Structures are given as structure tokens and as C-alpha cells.
Amino acid sequence: MIDHIFFENSYLFWPVVILGAILFGLFIWKEWMLKLDISLLIKVFVAFILIFSLAMIALKPATMRTNKEAVVLLTKGFSQNRLDSLKAKHKNLKQILYQENVPFEETLDLFGTIFILGDGVATYDFWQFNNRPATYLGSPMPKGITKLKYPLENVIGENLEINGSYNNATKGHSLVLQDSYGLAIDSVALLTDSLQNFKLKAALKATGKFVFKIVEKDETGIRVSQELLPFKVVPKTTFKILFINSYPVFETKYLKNFLSEMAHEVVLRTKLTKNRYKFEYFNYSNVPIINLDSITLSRFDLVIIDDMSYKSASKRQKTAINNAIENDGLGVFVQPNYNLFSQSNKEFDFRFEKDGKTKLRLTEYGKIAFDKFPFRFKNRNRFEGIHSSNGHNYTAYKRFKKGRVGTSVIHNTYQLQLKGKTEAYKRFWSDIVNRLAKQKESEVDWKINTNISIIHQPFKFELGISKSNNNVTLFNDRQLALKQHISGSNLWSGTNFPSQQGWNQIRHGNEALDFYVFDTLAWQSLRTSNQHKMNNLYFLSSQHNAKRQRVRKTIPLFWFFVVFLFCFGYLWVHPKFYG
């Protein structure tokens, strides 16, 4: 059915029409001069047809037509059953075997409906389906690890935690986490025959780049399969922490001991009497602290201060502290006491509400009960929780430009140490210090967009640069081309085709991105599962969802030419017979 005609060279429409009209006018004028009879009328008509045909040849008319033909693109791992059902439904179903990285968009244009069966097309072939009606029918999830989550970069002393899902597990088999040489570190038994989530853990004891393994073993301990697990361990960096107390408290004493034993630079200023202080310097060899001015504060990452010290600070000192928070990113932790919770306390922007409970259990700390003031944070937007339970914050902070100010309703944590729960104590304070203290400003921020990079396949990454710089060059073994992001001058993206397996590196100045390149057989199940997800996501988007029923068809110009020739012939021959 012809619904609509349009011209491919529509931009020529008006020039052609004008030219045609002029030509037609000239013809009529010329004929008019000779004689006026019935033959003239016929000639005029023929001339009109001729000029029309000529114009059509120039404008290339086309029609939109409904195309009922369907095609199925068979990708790796397609199910024959599904193909058969599809064939039963669509007569004259054409089949195309998918080949990676081979252009086939023109073929696709011939069909009104495109089905994709199997594991889907590679992400780098998606462009071929832009604005084409395609439906991804998928295939069953492969057997093996289909989900995997673990940090590529870790800090020494922490645990490497690997979370994942195993699809179609074999009951009785087990997954073993092994180190680079094959020494077992952790293991989990596969207990069901369906999907099973698993969690593996390894203590990170040294810095460096490591490649651990996840090995699947059968009941007899024989290796069934093995996948590599690369990750990087970076060293710890220490903080500079300033304590300001108006009287000595146990909490400070124990916290200071913990932090200084962990090699952090700790300075304590405890008030003895008016203008007389006790200064304690641990691992701190810099200039002595005399006044709380902006220079002093700029040397520290975190200030732990009690309510009274802050209140009694001079206006100048308070301004210095606020400036350091907002502009330098200084973190401030306010040690709580009852005054902090009174309604009249307007020094900090904290808002509390009474809950009447003096003991608190936090899920991630198990059975340990923390002592607390009978208050909790009012739920407000700008407060981010550090220790939360049941939707309420018990330790929280608020951002003030670059810096953060936080406090906790939990107190007497030093008693945890006295009770021998040192681990919990250290974790509690590590959480607080990590979240509040000034962070290191890095010049470069890398983001990897390719989960598992495979040799000779595109590895996509993004790069954020702190200072706007139009001259960004990256190297691995040669210079890499980069694309600047349209919205920000310091966001760049690039693609690399790694040519060697193992650890690769992309450098920008002194900063480097380390990534591991696998062989083409690595992590099959995971990659397939990821490809399923990507295909689902891509083909579900609206442009593919609305099935395009009609295809454009150009009317063959040959017929216009034939008509033109006949008309031309008639006009030429006619004077010869009757002239």
C-alpha cells in the first residue's frame, strides 16, 4: 500500500518545478506561434508528461511501504526450540548468522522485523541497530558465575570481599578462592542445583598487584574450572588529627592511643586552666600548635573537639575553623555531651530528637551493645549517616562545601576496649575518621567502562582531570586518542585495544590506571550474562520497542525514463509526418 510519496532529492523540488514550468511555458509559446488545433492540445499534454518525467528523474520519488518480512539474527548460544517456534509463527523467516564486527545494516534494512536469538550481539555492534526495529529474545542464562562484584583497588589491611552468583550450580561442588600460586584461602560449598549467591573473603596483607583465582572443584577435589581475579592493593595513608578538649576524658585518651599506635599524626590540646594547655604530640614533628588559626588548621585533616571547647573559642577561631571546613575540606567531629542535645545549642547545625534509649545495637557490629545518649538524629536531608540502624542515624555528618562536620550520640566507646572488644572499637572509629577527615585531592580520576577487558577487544575508560587542560595525553606503549566530554572540559573518554595479556597500564603524567587483560576464554559465563543484560537494556529502549512496520521504497527511475523517451519520440516524430 502506498501511503505517501516523498522525494529523496526533496531539496531540488522547487528548482525543478520552476525549471519545468519555464520549459513548459516556452514549449506552449513556441507551439502557439504555429497553429492552434486539436493536435496542439495533444502536444501540450505530451510535453507536460515529458517534463514531469524529467522532473521525477531529478527528484527521485519514493514511497513508504509496509514490509511484513521478518529476519532472525542468530547469535552464539541460540536455542533451536525458540528458532523453531519463531519459524512456525513467521512464514518466510530469513536467518542471518551473526558475525562480530562485520557490517550488516543494509541487509537488516530489507526486513520489517528483526529478531535476535542467543547470547546477543557484542556491544560494539549495537550501532548497526540504531533506529531499526529489533527484538532481543535472549537465551537461557549460562552455567557458571553470572554475577561478580569485588573492588579492583583495595587498601592494605582490609578484606577483599567477593560477592557473586553462580547459575545452575552442581550440588556438591565448591568454589575455592586461591592465591596466585594456588593456596586455598576461602571456600564455599555449592548447596543447590539452581542459582546460588556466594561470598568469598581474603585478608589483604601486602601491597601490590595480585591475581587470585576462583576455582570450582568437584566432590573429589578435582578442578573443574578456574577464573582469574586480578586486583590491586594500595598502601595506607595516615591522617593528621587534632584533638581539642577543655578537660581530659577517657574517650580522648583511648582514641588518641589507638590512632597514634596506628602511625597517624596526633596532636592533643587539653585545657589545664585559663590560657594554659597540655600539648601532646604523637608522631608529629612539625611546628608546635599554639593558636587555632587558619595556618594551623590547614595542617590537619580532622579536628576532634568537644562542645565546650568550641563554645569557648573566640570568634576569630571559630571563623578560622569554619573557613578551614568550607574551603580546605577539614573534617570536624564534635565529641558529644548532654549540652550538645539541648534545644538551645545553636553552635552546630545538628538536630536531635529524644528516643529514650541508652543502649544501641548496630547490625554490622553483631551483638555488641553501644552506650548512647537517649537521643538520635532527626531525619533531615542534608545529614549522611555513618552509623545507622532501622532508618535512624546515630553517627552522622553534614557537608559544608568541601568539609564535613559530624557527631555521634554514641559515647563511652572506650569501654569496648576495656571489655576486650578491640576490633569493634577500631572499626567504629575507623568508620568515623574515614568518612569525616579531609580526603586526598587527586589530579586524575579514572573510570573503567569495560568490566572485563579482553585482549584485542576495545577497553573503554573515562578520565576526569582536576584542572581544565586541553592538552591531555595518555600513554600505554603509544599515545592514545581521547575524546573530550561535551559538557565539561575536564572529562575525557577513550578506547584502547590492549595487545598483551596480564597487567596493562595507561599513564597520565604520574598517575596510572592499572587494568588486567584476560584471554578470550576468560569469564565466559560472566561475560555472556553481562552481554544478555546489555542487549536487554539496549533493545528494550523505545527506539527498538516500537516495531517499525513500514520501509521506504524508491520508485524505479527506469519507468520515468521510458515515458520520457516515448513522449520525446512522439514530439520529434509528429512534425515529420504532419508537417
Added chain:
Amino acid sequence: MSKGGKHILTQFQRRWQLILFTKSMLYAFGISLLFFVLTKNKIISIVFFVLIVLTVVLFTKPWKISLKKVAQYIDEQLPSMENSTELLLMPKKSLSMIAILQRYKVAERLKKDKGQLPVRYSLKKPLLLFVLLGVAAFLINYWGYDKTNNYLEVQPSSKNNIVVKALDSSLNKARRPVVTEQHLMIKYPSYTMLPNRSSTQMNIKTLEGSTIYWTLTLDKKIDSVLLEDTSDTHTMKSNGKVFSIAMFLKQSSFYNFKLVDYDGASYLSELYAIEMTTDELPKINIQGVNRFSTFKTSDKKRITFNAFVSDDFGLADAYIIATVTKGEGESVKFREERLSFDTSFTKGSKKLKLAKTIDLDSLQMEPGDELYFYVEVVDVKQPKANRTRSDTYFAVIRDTTSNQFAVESTMAADLMPDYFRSQRQLIIDTEKLIADKATISKTVFNKASNALGYDQKALRLKYGQFMGDEEDSGIQVGLEMENEPNENDPLDKYTHKHDSNNEHDLEAHDHKEESTNKETKSPLDNYLHDHDNPESATLFTQSLKGKLRQAMSEMWSAELKLRLYAPHESLPYQYRALNLIQEIKNSARIYVHRIGFDPPPIKEDKRLSGDLSTINSYKKTEEISRNEEVAHIREAITRLSQLINSKTKISNIDRRLFKIAGNELAAIAIDNPSRFLHTLQSIKWLSQQQETSTENLLKIQSQLRAVVPKLPINPTKSSYLNSNMNDLMLQELDNND
């Protein structure tokens, strides 16, 4: 004669059988000898031997050789027998005359010709085969049968050989020196009396103080051989191809040999462990005596016990240390004596049963004296002997005369007045009187009871003084004293008369001044803070006064009953009085303890002046460095990961790092050598080599990783990108707050 002929036949039969047996033995022995040389397996060879013997015997069937067969054989071999040998086997009676004659003839001929009888089965062939096989076995053994080199390497005996590896793997294998012989001798300390022990096994477990001698023989002369242990490197003495060294064992450690040839190339052996055991302490087991023994003065004061003592290398001495204490409190005196056992002691014996009887009298112990003793055993260890002491045992001779009462020991002085002690004595005397009632006359009993009533009164009056009562508020004591002469008092020897006025008079010389003012001055003047008014005396509080009054009324009642000659009825009153007095005494103690701190006087002129000029701020600086024991091992793991990823060569700096890491590991490994020996050896290798396989590096890394403990939880800085996008977002957040 015929018997003689038959005898010859039997002899021949036996000989025949013996030859067959010998033949099978020769075959079997020869073959199994060769087999043994080839396989070196005794059991299989023996089984083989038995099998061959059985086979040959079964084949030849020597038991089937009958006399008849022998006779037939002889007939065949000796024509002179005229086929009549069988006649010798037949009974004479069944033979005809001619046959008998023939039999005689045959017997005679057989006797004559038996030397000519050829042996059917000669031993020549088996002997020859045996000799041939024997020679072959000898030759094979001499030149050494070498099935394959691989086979030899898995032989347990060859595993002990010191194998050296060149540090530079590119070196020609042929140049590598080979340790042809290794010898290790452990000389135990002389006191152990143990013979020297020799071994080719290089892992050593021996006693502290032993001397170890190593001797290595090499196949060629080289520059030097070093023995490297965890702390030091020792050069071995060279004597041509033989190198030796001796070391005195002080601690557990690890060692290896390093061979240096004339070209300077080094070769390293495997790592071996020296595990040191210590001489055990002697053991003592004492039997037959209680931890505490008490003796009455009248008892036989003897303690008898057995001590079972033992030691792993022999005992040098065993004795008893006895300490006798005399007296009490500050006047206590100690006397220590060393006693030997009654059983003779043999020096050097490993196990002994020693007996001892201690006679307390011979130690000149008196009632109230105490004896503490323990057994001490010394072993033969040199230079410093091990000593073990047993628990301490106590023996006391009970002193029935001593006074049990004592004021709390923490008080510097006994401040309690004597008066308080007497109620108890009165009770004791009353109880004694009741007990003696049956044995004494009624008059005596009544008199004694009355006298006790008098004592009770005297006591009550003295307490009355504490209360501020008049002395004459009751019956006059002094007057009655005169009426009751001392000599006639039957209770005199039982009564402890500190309480009576008379006693006071007798001891008046102790406090002359007091006695002069006796009537006017209260005996408590020294203890009272008396503001003239007895009622306001601060010694006792109101409730104490009440208690004292109650006690006095109890005493009244007790006195009444005693005066009525009913001492048993007075006892409950006396007890109540005693309890009350006891309570009062306890309260008094608390009062004494309350005396204490005197604060320094406040300088009024400085008070509240706000002068801080002499007060300074205080400053304290401390470097708390976290010295981790395994810091270098961690560093080595990191470096190994770099080496594995970059595939670069091991540099000198790396080798130094690995060496330090190795030392750190050795410190851990000493407690558990078997677990870490392999790792230690690997890292030792690494600290000497230039190149090694990635596989090996991975292995060492894995082993080291397993050794180091997890780091404690510790906050760490994270990083963020400080870009204008972030600033914009923060700005927006601020604006919308």
C-alpha cells in the same frame, strides 16, 4: 651279607636324593642372589629363592626314588651285577637256593664295585651355573647397577646427600662440585654420659650444650665452604677436599652450606634445621607426709617420708632444707639446716627412692616452734645445674600455754585495755568449775563459785569506770579482798588475775605515776579526750554507752548467779556480756583506723588570687613507631608481585630485602621449624639468586603471604577528584538547603 648289600642300596638312594636337593638349592641360590643384586629387595629375593627350590624339587621329585629304582639303575650301570641287584631287596625266605647264592654273589660284587657306580645326576652343571651367577652378581654389585638415574634419585638413602645448586643457573653443570661424603657428629655434653652420635642426616635435633662436627668431602678442591646459619657465616676448615667445622649449640636455628669455587661461583645447599632440646628439670614426688603436721608436746615428734626423685641424665644431689622458727611476732627467730636423706645417695643415678625421718626433738624444737622443710634436687647438668624444689611442708608442736587473743595485727600498738580480756577467762573458769563439780566437795564448789562472783563484780566495776560511774557505786572491792585471803582461793592457779586490784598493786611499779593518782585519775585518761564531763566523753558514742550498760547489767546477773552457787545459770549472762564487749571492741577498732590524712595548710594569701604566673603549659612529644615483626616480609611480598608482573631480574637491593625477610621468617620459624622450613629455604635461595622462574616466585609469595598476619583495622585516606563539576554540585547543594 645281604643286609650289607641292601644297606649300600639305601646309602646310594640317600645320596641320590641329597644330590637332587643340593641341585635345587644351587639353582635357587644363584638365581636369587642375582635377583637381589638387581632389585636390592630382600623379601622378594627370599620368596624367589623358596619358589625356585620348590619348583626344582617338584620337578625332580627326589622322594620318588625308591630302592627298586636304585637297583634297576645299578643293574643298568654295572654289568657285573648280572641284573640281579633286585635280589638284595627280596626277603631271603622267598628265594630259591640258586637265588640265594646269586644274592650273595651280587652283594659281594656290589661291595667291591660300589666305588665305580656313576652318579646319575651330577652336580657339575648346577655348580657351574651357581658360580657363573655368583660372579655376575658380584660384578654387577661392584660396578654399580644403575637402572635409571631417576630411580636413584627417589631412593631414600640418596635423599640425604647434600645437593648443591649453582646460584648462577647458566653455569656449566660439569663444573658443579659434588659432595661425595657428608658426615655429622654430635658430641653430647660430658655429663650426659651419652656416646657420640654420627649421622649423614643433616637435620639435627639434639641436646643443649652439644657440640656438632660437620665434615664434607667434595669431589674436587674448591676455594672455600661456608656454613651459614641464621645469625652468622662460618668458614669451614679445609684439608684438601675435606672441609670440617665444629659448633657449640646454643639455640635452635637453620643452616646451609655455601660452596665457593676458585672462579668465585657460588653453590648453595638446601636449608637444614637444628632443633635444640633442653635438659629436663629433675622431678620430685614426696609421699607419706601431710602438708601440715601438728604434734602435741607429749607425742613422738617424728616425720617420716619417702621422696621419689628422677632426672633424664642423672642426679647430682638431693637434700632437705629445714627451717625452724622460734617465737612470735617481732621476736621470731629462724634457724636453717640442711639435712641429708637417710638412704644413701648415688650420684649420677637417674631414679632414686630416698627416705627420711626427721626427729623434731633432735632439731631442738620446743612447743610453739614450727618447722618448714622442702626437698631440693640438683641434676648433673653443667655448667649450670638444674634445680627443683618440692613444695614446702609444715610441722608444728602445739603450744598449749600460749594466749590466743590478739588485737588486730595492723595496729601499730595494742591499745586495748587489759580489762576487756577477762570476761572470756571468767567463762573458762566457770566452765571448768562446772566440769569439776562431781569431783570436788560442795563447800569447795560453793566457795569457788562465790570467788568467781567476786571476780565478775570486780570486772563490772572496772567497766563502770569507763562509764564514769563512781567506784563505790557497788560493793567495795578492796574490803572484800581483805576478807578473802589469796592463799585460800582454790581457783588461784586457774585464775588470770589481771583483773583484780591486787594484781594492779603488784604491777604498780610499771606505772608509778598512775598509782599515785589512782583515786583521782581514771585509767583511761591516756585514751580519752575528756572535757571533764564523763557524759560527753568522746571515746564511745551513745549507742556504745548503751551497749556497755547492757553488758554491765548482764554482768550483774552473772555475778548474782555465781553468788547463788549456780555457775551454770550464770554462763548465758556471761556469754552475752562477752559478746557485747566484743562488739564494743570492734567499734573501737574502726575509730582507731579513722585517724589519717592531714591536709597541708592552705596559703591564704595565694587563695583565689587568679595568679597563673608560676603555672606553665605542658608539652609532651612522643614517636610511637609501629615496629612490625614481619614488615620486611610484607615488603618482600610486594616486591615479588612487581617481579612477577614486570618479569625483571632480581637486583641486589631485592636480594638484601629477601635476606632480611628471611631472617624475620627464621625468627618465627624457630618455634615451628617443620612448617616453615620449606618457605625459609625458598626465600634463602631467592636472596642469593639472580634469576628464577615466575612459578617459583609465585610459590614463595604464596608461602610468605600465609605466614604474615592480618593488619589491624585502621582508618585510611581515600582520594577524590577536585574538579569544577564537584564544586558546582556542592554549590547547588548549598543553595538548595
